[in-house]
Amino acid sequence: xxxxxxxxxxxxxxxxxxxxxxxxxxxxxxxxxxxxxxxxxxxxxxxxxxxxxxxxxxxxxxxxxxxxxxxxxxxxxxxxxxxxxxxxxxxxxxxxxxxxxxxxxxxxxxxxxxxxxxxxxxxxxxxxxxxxxxxxxx
Amino acid sequence: xxxxxxxxxxxxxxxxxxxxxxxxxxxxxxxxxxxxxxxxxxxxxxxxxxxxxxxxxxxxxxxxxxxxxxxxxxxxxxxxxxxxxxxxxxxxxxxxxxxxxxxxxxxxx
Numbered sequence: 110x111x112x113x114x115x116x117x118x119x120x121x122x123x124x125x126x127x128x129x130x131x132x133x134x135x136x137x138x139x140x141x142x143x144x145x146x147x148x149x150x151x152x153x154x155x156x157x158x159x160x161x162x163x164x165x166x167x168x169x170x171x172x173x174x175x176x177x178x179x180x181x182x183x184x185x186x187x188x189x190x191x192x193x194x195x196x197x198x199x200x201x202x203x204x205x206x207x208x209x210x211x212x213x214x215x216x217x218x219x220x221x222x223x224x225x226x227x228x229x230x231x232x233x234x235x236x237x238x239x240x241x242x243x244x245x246x247x
Numbered sequence: 248x249x250x251x252x253x254x255x256x257x258x259x260x261x262x263x264x265x266x267x268x269x270x271x272x273x274x275x276x277x278x279x280x281x282x283x284x285x286x287x288x289x290x291x292x293x294x295x296x297x298x299x300x301x302x303x304x305x306x307x308x309x310x311x312x313x314x315x316x317x318x319x320x321x322x323x324x325x326x327x328x329x330x331x332x333x334x335x336x337x338x339x340x341x342x343x344x345x346x347x348x349x350x351x352x353x354x355x356x
Contacts, residue, residue, distance in 0.1 A: 191316065197310075202330070203325070203328070205267065210318075
């Protein structure tokens with residue numbers, strides 16, 4: 110089949126729109142988020158998620174979260190067979206509401222962090238990590 | 248439980264009262280995710296550390312719920328306030344019921 114110039118342009122525009130669709134989160138991840146927030150509204154910003162843009166080895170991907178004023182932070186890998194990574198609950202002697210760890214990623218995907226603030230509001234941040242070798246042994 | 252589980256903690260020996268200190272912890276553990284298949288083609292059952300806590304003189308610093316996506320040899324870095332001299336107590340809870348702990352004392356000075 111042949112493409113006219115108009116078709117090609119329309120296809121390109123569609124592809125661009127598709128790739129910019131924000132937060133294509135899997136159903137399991139959606140459920141985990143709903144369980145954490147109780148369906149409350151989640152605002153952008155107020156939380157920093159630091160993850161590499163490209164991870165060569167999906168078995169150990171360094172990640173850190175930081176949300177001042179947070180009570181707890183939920184970390185999700187939306188493209189993993191089980192999206193949960195960790196939940197950090199900060200106690201009264203926490204020096205800051207930040208933590209670093211290392212996680213496994215099955216492939217290129219969005220990593221999402223959601224913070225529950227002391228005033229009951231929620232904040233989220235997301236970051237796309239490209240994974241060269243997946244970390245789930247499949 | 249799994250052999251050779253050894254907790255390691257890096258914490259300062261001294262701090263000024265009210266200081267914020269950085270703590271680094273690592274425990275050797277294979278963190279079998281339950282997703283991998285063994286040589287016989289069957290899934291290897293999940294065996295991970297599912298909870299990690301840090302307390303200072305009985306007051307909570309951090310309480311982490313770990314899932315299968317945490318890497319082998321789980322590592323955590325976080326910050327704690329030291330209001331007085333005392334002990335940090337780090338505890339790891341294994342899927343099989345084992346509990347590993349480590350204590351680090353901090354002096355004021």
